[in-house]
Each structure stands twice: as C-alpha cells, then as structure tokens.
Amino acid sequence: MTQGIIIAAFGAAICALLSGIGSAVGVQIAGQAAAGVTSDQPDLFGKVLVLQALPGTQGIYGFLMAVLILVQTGMISGAPHSISIMQGWAYFAAALPIAIVGLLSGIAQGKTAAAAIHMTGKDPDSSAKGITMTALVETYAILALLASILILFSIK
Amino acid sequence: MPIYLEDSINTSPSENKLSNEAQQASAMLKLSNKYHKKYYHKFLEDQPEINYETFLMENTKGKEICQQLQDYNEQYKTLELDIENCSKAVEELLPWEKMDIPLGQIEKSKYVEMSTVFFPETVIDDVVKIVEDANAQIQFFGNEKKEVSALIIQTKEEMPELQSKLKELGMREVILTKISCSASEKIEALRNKIQQDQKEIINIEQSIKNLSKDERDIKLLNEQYETKQSRENIKTIKTNETVLLQGWVCEDRIKKVEKAIAKSVQYYDLQFDKPTEEDQPPTVTRNPRFWSQFETITDMYSKPNPSELDPALVAGPWYWVIFGMMMGDVGYGVCMFFVFYFFRKLKKPKGNSAKLVNTLLYSSFTTILFGILFGSYFGETWHPILFAPLTNPMKMLIFTLIVGVLHIFSGMSIKIVEQFKSGHPWDAVFDQVSWMVLITGLGLLFLQTTRRAGAIMAIIGATIILCTAGRENKQIVKKITGGLLGLYSISSYLSDILSYSRILALSLATGVIGMVMNLLARMVSVNILGIIVALFIYLIGHTFNLAMSLLSAYVHDSRLQYIEFFNKFYEGGGIPFKPLSIKSKYVNVNTEENNKIER
Numbered sequence: 001m002t003q004g005i006i007i008a009a010f011g012a013a014i015c016a017l018l019s020g021i022g023s024a025v026g027v028q029i030a031g032q033a034a035a036g037v038t039s040d041q042p043d044l045f046g047k048v049l050v051l052q053a054l055p056g057t058q059g060i061y062g063f064l065m066a067v068l069i070l071v072q073t074g075m076i077s078g079a080p081h082s083i084s085i086m087q088g089w090a091y092f093a094a095a096l097p098i099a100i101v102g103l104l105s106g107i108a109q110g111k112t113a114a115a116a117i118h119m120t121g122k123d124p125d126s127s128a129k130g131i132t133m134t135a136l137v138e139t140y141a142i143l144a145l146l147a148s149i150l151i152l153f154s155i156k
Numbered sequence: 157m158p159i160y161l162e163d164s165i166n167t168s169p170s171e172n173k174l175s176n177e178a179q180q181a182s183a184m185l186k187l188s189n190k191y192h193k194k195y196y197h198k199f200l201e202d203q204p205e206i207n208y209e210t211f212l213m214e215n216t217k218g219k220e221i222c223q224q225l226q227d228y229n230e231q232y233k234t235l236e237l238d239i240e241n242c243s244k245a246v247e248e249l250l251p252w253e254k255m256d257i258p259l260g261q262i263e264k265s266k267y268v269e270m271s272t273v274f275f276p277e278t279v280i281d282d283v284v285k286i287v288e289d290a291n292a293q294i295q296f297f298g299n300e301k302k303e304v305s306a307l308i309i310q311t312k313e314e315m316p317e318l319q320s321k322l323k324e325l326g327m328r329e330v331i332l333t334k335i336s337c338s339a340s341e342k343i344e345a346l347r348n349k350i351q352q353d354q355k356e357i358i359n360i361e362q363s364i365k366n367l368s369k370d371e372r373d374i375k376l377l378n379e380q381y382e383t384k385q386s387r388e389n390i391k392t393i394k395t396n397e398t399v400l401l402q403g404w405v406c407e408d409r410i411k412k413v414e415k416a417i418a419k420s421v422q423y424y425d426l427q428f429d430k431p432t433e434e435d436q437p438p439t440v441t442r443n444p445r446f447w448s449q450f451e452t453i454t455d456m457y458s459k460p461n462p463s464e465l466d467p468a469l470v471a472g473p474w475y476w477v478i479f480g481m482m483m484g485d486v487g488y489g490v491c492m493f494f495v496f497y498f499f500r501k502l503k504k505p506k507g508n509s510a511k512l513v514n515t516l517l518y519s520s521f522t523t524i525l526f527g528i529l530f531g532s533y534f535g536e537t538w539h540p541i542l543f544a545p546l547t548n549p550m551k552m553l554i555f556t557l558i559v560g561v562l563h564i565f566s567g568m569s570i571k572i573v574e575q576f577k578s579g580h581p582w583d584a585v586f587d588q589v590s591w592m593v594l595i596t597g598l599g600l601l602f603l604q605t606t607r608r609a610g611a612i613m614a615i616i617g618a619t620i621i622l623c624t625a626g627r628e629n630k631q632i633v634k635k636i637t638g639g640l641l642g643l644y645s646i647s648s649y650l651s652d653i654l655s656y657s658r659i660l661a662l663s664l665a666t667g668v669i670g671m672v673m674n675l676l677a678r679m680v681s682v683n684i685l686g687i688i689v690a691l692f693i694y695l696i697g698h699t700f701n702l703a704m705s706l707l708s709a710y711v712h713d714s715r716l717q718y719i720e721f722f723n724k725f726y727e728g729g730g731i732p733f734k735p736l737s738i739k740s741k742y743v744n745v746n747t748e749e750n751n752k753i754e755r
Contacts, residue, residue, distance in 0.1 A: 128456035
C-alpha cells in the first residue's frame, strides 16, 4: 500500500463522513418539525415524510463519491493501483467539494425542510411548493457533487 | 321589485344541527376504526361502489348503527368513570382495612371520643408514650406511604389536650365516611363492583367491535353528511319564496346543467353569461389523456390563468423524458411499472393522486428506455447503446446540457407563439429569438467544424440584444445601459442550463448505489448462508435505492420545470375550478358525471 492510496482513502472517508453528518443533522431538524405536525394532524404523515427525507440526499451523494473514489483507485476490488502521492492528493481534493458543501447544505436544507413542514401543517395543499423551496437548497450540493466527480475523472 | 341582499340573507338554523350530527358520525367512525383493526387488509380493500340514487337516500342503517355506537360509547364512559371513582374510594379505605369496627360507629359518645388519624412512621414510639401517659388507648393499623393509620380512644374532656400534643408530632386527622359496615367489607364490595364494571366494559367493547363490522355504513353516513354540508354551505341569496344561486359552469356542460335543473325543480329561471372583463373565471384544463396526467405536476406550481396556454402540453412530455433520464435503469423501470400498475389496480386512487400514480407509471417506460440506452440493469452495466454515464461522465454531462438547452428553447418557443398571438412579433424576435441564436452560437463554438458559424451566430445574437434590450427606455443613455444590462442576463441563462447537470448527478447516484448493493451482496455470498444474506441485501438495498431515486427524480424533475422552464414563459395564477361535487373518501359514487370528471 502506497502513501498515495492512504491519502485517497482519507478523501473517500472524509466525503462520506462530513456529508453524512450534514444529512443526519438536516433530517433530524426536519424530523422534529415533522413529528410536531404529525402529532397534530396524523393524516399529513405521508406529505411531511417526503419533506423530511429531502435533506437525506447529501449523505447519499457523499457516499456515492466515496464509492467512486474507491472504484477509481481500485481499492474496492482489493487490488489498489499504484498511486503517487500527488495523485493521492488529487483524489483528496476531489472529495472536498461534496464533503464540505454536503455538510453545510444538509443542515441548511434541514432548516428549510422544517419551515416547509410547518407550512404544510398550516396548509396541506402547499406541500409541493415546500418541496420545491427545499429542493432549491440541494442545487448546491448537486453542483458540488458534480465538481467532485469532474475532478475525480480528470485525474490522470 | 328590487331585492335588498343584506336583508334577505339568513343563515339556516338547520346548519348547526347538521354539523352536530356530522360530528357525531365522524367521531363514531373514529371509534369504530379503533376496534376494526385490519391494517394490511384495509390497504387492499377496494372501495365499495354505490350509485347516485342510493347515495342521496336517507341512510337509516348507518344512522341506527351510529346511534347504537353512541349509546355504547356513553355507557363505556360512565362505566370507566365509575371504575375510577371506586378505585379512588378503595385507595382511601385501604389503610383502615384491618380496623374491624363499622365505620359509622366511630363518633363521639357521651364520655368517650374516637378519632382516626395518621402519623409519620418515624414518631410512633413517641406517640405511644404520650398516649400511655394520658391513659388513652391507641391501635395501629396500616402503614402506607410512610404514614401509619391509627385509632385513638380517649375520654371526651381530655381528648383536645391529647390531640394538640399529638399534632405537634405531625398527626393528621381524617374523617371517614359513616357507613354501616367495616372498611374491609366496603373494600370488598367496591372491588366486586369494579370487577363487574370491567366485565361489562368487555361486553360493550365486544358489541362495539361487532358493530364496527358494518363500518361501511358509518363511512357512507359520513360521506353523506359531508356532501350535504358542502351543499348547505353554498352562499345563496334567499327571499321568502325564492333562492338565487350563482356559479361557474364549463361551457361544454351548459346543456347538462340545464337538464339537471329542469329535472329537479318545476319553476326556475336560468341564465348563462359569458365572463366579462372584470370577472375572474376559474381555470379548467382539458388535455388528451396522456398529457392530462402531468397536470398534477404543473398544477402544483400554479394553475394557468385563463388567458394563457396550458403548460402541461409541453411540460408533460419533458417531465416524462427527464424523469427517465434521472432514473435511467431497466430493472428499476420494470419495478416501477409493476408497483404502480398494481397500486392503481388495487387502490383505485382518485383525482390528483391518480394522476400522480399515472405520471409515475408512464415514467417507468422512459426509465426502461434510458436504461437500455445507458445499458444499466439494477446498477450493472451491460452493453450500453449510447454510453454508460459511469464510465463516460463527460459525454453524459454534455448530453444533459443539450437536453437542458432544448427544454429551455421549447419554453421560449411557447413565449414566441404567445407574443405573436398578442400582436407583438418584434418582441418575440428581440427577446426570444436573439437569445436562442446567441446560445446556439455559443454551443457551436465548442465544435471544431462549426466554430466559425457559431461565432457568427453568437455575434448576431449578442448584437440584437445589445441594440434592443433597452428599447423601452426613452433616453439614449438609458437605451445603451439597458442593452448592456440585457446582455448581462446571459449569466442567468447559463446558470439555468448548467442546472440540468443535476440529471447526470441523479443518474449517477441511482446507478452507483445500485452497483454498491450488488458489490456488497457479491462480497458476502461465499457460502449458502452468505447467499441468503446476499438476497436480503439485494432486496432491501434495491428497494431503498429505488425509493430514494424516485423521490429525488420527482423533486428535481419538478424543479427543472418550475424554475428553469416556467420562468421563460409561464405566468400562472389561475383559480382552480372546483365544481360542486361529491368528494368521497371511502366510497365510489357512481354517476355518469363523476366518472367523466375523474376520467
């Protein structure tokens, strides 16, 4: 195992780690609001559940990126390619956008989702609008994921 | 003769009574639901069909059941209260259980006084001493919550003195209800009563359960009350002899409304007017079946206002295609098809939820199509026809951006049509065509062979925008700055187009998570036990991935329509047309009309 591989492994770890934390916190924030609304109006469970699930995607993106790094470096098949220290750092850099944006946008999206859930509690018909508002936050996580993927695939 | 509106509007007194009955019915429905536990069964249970005439008739059976339930419920509550009171009484008497004097005999006699008291258990020794000193008698009984119950007997004259001494030690006097039996007998009687009550409660619960089997009648009753209420809530203007009712009618149903009214009343006057300028008529959208299902997506944003084109015609097919690109997997497409097909078969959803289910059902076809093009089968890549997004992300990125440009252009084309229709063809050229030329030109710049043509187109487009974007302003300086500012909105066009890269991200997410599940399953399947675990991983992993991908695709596809697509042409703000109808939750009311509305 080369030093480059270890740096790349750190990259894979950090993106799953940070964006996972972001999503967990986001879903928790939204979940508290969802529980509050559901206790009052049990019929809305389905609608608020969708909203609560929205901040969960960052964690998936981070996990996705981690797997992609593992695939690209050959670690997942147990036979890592020989990777220089420079390349290792490049893999680490590829992990950073989705790691950091995933962490912060997951939390931010959780807050928006909580607000949208309250809105749904007051007016169940507006849940679709709430979903759209919440999804706007996710745009930046998607862009970060894209940046991560593009960096990853440009590593030669 | 003029009718003064304010005087003639009177709220009908029957309204309150009705809502009471309706409230009772809905409370009883909840009660019967509590006892009618068949959850998985309920999901599969199809809704009973009932025809319109029966729906209008008085539901005597439902009312009867409802009344019976109500009676049982009241008995139940009385019994519960009784049990509670009895248990409280038992608790109060428990400390005196061992005192075998009938409670009624504890009272003052000519020379002797008896007193029932509590002491803190820590002071018992002191109490005994004081009592002995005073030549009185004391008997201890129970010990409860760190207090000891006791009976003190003393001559009448000396009692107050003894009491004041004992009070310093923390004595607490209680006065027991005077009854002719001892505490233990009373407790026994109360306990018997509780047992009896409980038996009766079980009986009542059984009866409620039995009645709950006729849940359908209660549901029907609820629906009838609700329909009745929605009819009574219509604002009408009344005089002693007449009723004036105003409302919107779809143009193609005027005849039907006429017929219906002629059938139900003998003397009437009916008048249809076209909406005037001041009116705000509600919007009804009529689309071919395939397109009408996607109305659920556009309606969530806003109904189109009556003067504009229904966006569902264009947004629908785009939604369909983009959804397929985001999911892009044959295996998941097939799963979607079966899940939503059977959901539709079994649950027979109505209204908007039916449309949503259909939208997802239709989208399973594009999901399969793009799955074949991208060669993705449950996350495994196998002979892609176009390319596999996972190995060729750059190609996929360019593909998604081209789809984005076409999507946005189709939105701008609608705007062009609208501007031509409203007699502003030059606005269409300056504000829409110019941008389309510029964006196409910029796109062509990336290709070696078309670079020259692209440059020319970009320059032409930019020049038109620069010269015309400020045309509304009168001063020359403002015209120039207006043109520059207009050109600056290139950034918003670019960000709109880049936003379509989310299609790539979501398609990759679906594919990679599926791939990881397969990988995990393969890693554990080394022996028979491993293969069983692997099957679980396949099942749970792919179900989870399918659910999350569906949610993401639904949300982000909608967003692409709302934000990137609609802001090119769509205004919305229409009021939905909500005709007076039977909005049934539990039963399907069969009328010719209803079937047509639901389609």
